[in-house]
Amino acid sequence: MNIRAYCCSAVLLAVMLIVAGCSSVRQSITTQQEARVDTSAAQKIKEINRDRALSHFIEGAVNDAKGEYAKAVAEYEKAKEYDPSPAIYYAISRDYALLGKFPQAAQAARECVRLDSTNIIYRENLASIYLSALEADKAIKEYEEIVRIDSNYTSGWFSLARLCQATKPLRALEIYDRILDRSGEDWEVLYQTAEIYSSLGRFSEAAERYKRMLEIDPSNRILQRQLAETYSRAGNIKEAIKILERILETEEDNPEALATLADIYLEQREYERALALYQRLLTQAQNHPEIQLRIGVAYFGQIQRDSTFLAKAKPIFEKLSKQAPNDWRPYWYLSMIAATEKNDSLAQHYVQRVTQLAEWNGDAWWYLGTVYLDKGEYKTLLEAMEQARKSIPKDFRVYLLRGLAFSRLEQPEQAIVELRHALQLKPDDLNSISSLALTLDGLKRFAESDSLYEHALEIDPKYHLVLNNYSYSMAERGVQLERALEMSLQAVAAEPDNAAYLDTAGWIYFKMGKFEEAKRYIARAIDVGGASATVYEHMGDVYFKLGQKDLAEQFWKHALGMNGANQALREKLSRGTL
Secondary structure (H helix, E strand, O other): OOHHHHHHHHHHHHHHHHHHHHHHHHHHHHHHHHHHHHHHHHHHHHHHHHHHHHHHHHHHHHHHHHOOHHHHHHHHHHHHHHOOOHHHHHHHHHHHHHOOOHHHHHHHHHHHHHHOOOOHHHHHHHHHHHHHOOOHHHHHHHHHHHHHHOOOOHHHHHHHHHHHHHHOHHHHHHHHHHHHHHHOOOHHHHHHHHHHHHHOOOHHHHHHHHHHHHHHOOOOHHHHHHHHHHHHHOOOHHHHHHHHHHHHHHOOOOHHHHHHHHHHHHHOOOHHHHHHHHHHHHHHOOOOHHHHHHHHHHHHOOOOOOOOHHHHHHHHHHHHHHHOOOOHHHHHHHHHHHHHOOOHHHHHHHHHHHHHHOOOOHHHHHHHHHHHHHOOOHHHHHHHHHHHHHHOOOOHHHHHHHHHHHHHOOOHHHHHHHHHHHHHHOOOOHHHHHHHHHHHHHOOOHHHHHHHHHHHHHHOOOOHHHHHHHHHHHHHHOOOHHHHHHHHHHHHHHOOOOHHHHHHHHHHHHHOOOHHHHHHHHHHHHHOOOOOHHHHHHHHHHHHHOOOHHHHHHHHHHHHHHOOOOHHHHHHHHHOOO
């Protein structure tokens, strides 16, 4: 090989390698410089976005301070575009909640929690929004998660217990006891557990909690009286009386203690002692309406046992109605006293006053509606229930009464609408089921009516009204007569003097061709009184089948006199045969 040529080649290769090396180094330096430029630009953009977000956030906070929540939300939404941080979602959710827009508030709060799932404040905010939207179960789940995140968070445990109290009382008790174990005796926690035990009817355990509360606050008279009342409910009368007598040793005219002791004596049927205390109370409680009301209620509760209590209760409520004319309670008891005295118009007057003062009182509307129904004032009933519907739209009794009114006005289709609404609100109400079944039966929609009757009997196989109505429907159609008779006789056994029930049994016997048995039951229906025109017509049909046509005609004429609109009966009389 030419050495000169080799040396030249080696030098060239070395130069090429150096050049390549230098080029690589230059490229590496250039890349790093560009990266630094890119990072710097991204950081700058990020800082600009944060500044913009902060500007909108501050503007939102200013609007919040002014109470302009809609404007604040608009600013927070702009801030979120530049910096979608959990803090901004938190602010948005709170303002939507203040605006009453709970779906939007919940959506923002959920996103806030998603971005920072361990932040207790964010989860409490979401729970609060769920509660405002009446979604307690979802709020409970949030607090369950909160105490999982921080098991030492006492406030979270307490909130969880309060939420569970209505629907999960045993879970609430478990949590409250856990708080007591950790934090020691706490008056509020003991009170809540006592209330739960009382609501569950576990009065001995409730009394034990009230007793522990008294150890914290031994001079609390209200609590002492509460403990006495709870002991009484638990059947520990001796302890109850002992506490009350101890109060009266130092405060002999304490009206609440006197009233509670009198109530206990009354429940124990120690009437003389109770009356003596009530009389003493009446003398000293002239300006104490609540105590007077309590005495009046106690007297009213004894009317069935001793009618002389009516004369004692009535003047108390009359006096209270003048002392406190805007208190609905005296009028309520006066209405029941008037009804007991058979003074229906006065009872109606008092109940109307109750509906004016306490529009939420469903019992008062129901009583008033049944009065109108019994008097046949169906249009007035519909007007009253229209008012009631505005005040208590979820009380099924409003729609039941409207359905009955439309039925009596011979508007069955409208009656069906109202009765179905009643059943939507209370699916297992037997009155609504039987009324709807009867209405459908009248329209010959037997598949629907039979289904309702069967459903009613699944709920209560001994419900005599359904037993009677269903068996009569079967008799009219001539189907399942043996079963119909069995049901009918059960209804008669439940109410032996019910003319309608007796007539149904007789009519089933008639359909079975057992005319002597039919005669016996229908005759009893007439004898007990209150028989309808249909009963007299049925008796005429029975006599016709027995070959006693004169008697048949006599009963048919009597039935037609009671119901002149019965064209079918008129034709029957005209032709002198069935």
